[in-house]
Amino acid sequence: MATTGHDLVYIGAYTDDGVPGITGWHRDAATGELTAAPHGDAPAADASFLAWHPNGPWLYAASEFAGEVLTYAVAPDGALTHLGTRPTGGEPCHLSVDPSGRWVAVANYGGGSVALFEVAADGTLEPRDLVRHTGSGLDPERQEAPHAHLAQWLGSDLWVTDLGIDQVVRYTVVDGALHRAGAADFAAGMGPRWLAAHPDGAVFVAGELDATVVACTVADGVLRPGPAVPAALELPEEERTYPSHIECSADGRFVYLANRGPDCLTVFAVAGTRLTALADVPTGGRWPRHFAQVDDLIYVANQTGDSVTVLRVDPDTGIPVPTGAAVEVARPACVLLPRR
Template identity: 45%
Template structure:
């Protein structure tokens, strides 16, 4: 098998899962097939992983009540050596990203609806927390899930502009980052009760999946004043579920939406920012928490069936087809493909 590899995040035994930490699996870039994964870092609740844009460093959240992030140096054999760990100041961090200049790590804390910024050193190590920014109030449409803000994803648009998806507040925030300190510059509301989770953007449009109402809301983002305006809204599949992931094909012609409950991936054809459902396929497991695309391959982390399943995308229809590769991974929540 070739030298490609993936890191796998999971919920560990102290966080409601069965995982042991961050796992590594060798990957055949041509077929997408994965070797049997092995644990390379025993760290608690690494439910989301991200790599530094220019250094051999991997970052992981610790998605527990007292939230934390950890940094690991990637060795020549893809093994992981701890570079440090720090608290986020928030609870249940579930997503993180690194600015393109490699200077800051930004974390979305689901529990208290906040965003944390850490400065990064020249070696990629954590170099101190610069900010802990709490979002606005929850929409309270869903009294349990929206009593307060719940930051679910942070998307870095540039070195100094962040988009934060707030499930609890039915909103997407724009934050300007100045010397590691975020300042709110815009807030795009979604329809009450949407419960936005993740977004994907390209070609002048942003697509936001609603975890609570199983919708996909499309925004036109190339507007004269820079504001996002609702452009379209469709169901995220034929059966209502808890939408978990949304992503685009490499050429931007298709949109993919994963749904927990129905355990499907819906494929939408895109034309001028309008999604049209092409079809749905089963994920080959239960509770698809995250889907990663690498070229024409999809990697689906089925959390409750403890499997990562590999699909290949049809270039004409866009539909995913299973390749036959299914790997056992305890409580998988994230697949991070590395070059």
């Protein structure tokens, strides 16, 4: 894998006038602390998600309310040079690059669609397909229409969570076009937002609207939802809980889920497809939208708390504890760690 020769963490954020949507930060691997980098900032509007190219010096950003995907070249010192902009056909909130580095898929929350781009030799993107979902769901405010929230490659297949229609849709790429290869239905009003693939093959899906996690099996490309568990050990009665980002630990022993409302990371122990909640750990900020883990450190983007906080995971229990390290970032939406 090609490297860019720097240790910068990039943070994508929703923007106001004069605020860069992407900021660069040096990371101390020992303490987890972040310090502002002299290079690495870019004026991207509402950079709701960031992703690396797997084998080229390029970074991609979803510019949500501009309806665009942005391409940047990353210099050895971490400086970002804008290479190009492409419309996505909606309002994108997530994107990912397939493992081969050939395709970039974008989930348009606004517009309920999925866009496919092909990566050119210089890292820029060429539009190839746009597929619009149809339907609605139980919640009249959040499910009045499709809302694609995640477009994640699992191998050569693309899995798309659609919060608006309670489905996870699987696509394959055939002759440069997205081919719908199946869909899994979830409970009415569940609102699938994010999914995490376990090393042993299970898939865990976070329901934003009913505050659950659903354990799924996958066989022959077919996703089969199983039991649902509450999104937190203790769900507050005085306010709703809105799960956001979910990830499996590298060793597969634990699943971590960010919960907005109680503003915590909930830790689950994994046994096959069974999840057991172990702890709700405060993130130290308000409205945790996204987090990223490297080694024993977790970086949490607290969107309305205007901060990125750092937690350290106990290697035995899997439970993170706050380190006290934090940086101020206006409306952070995504943390992109150095590519490894």
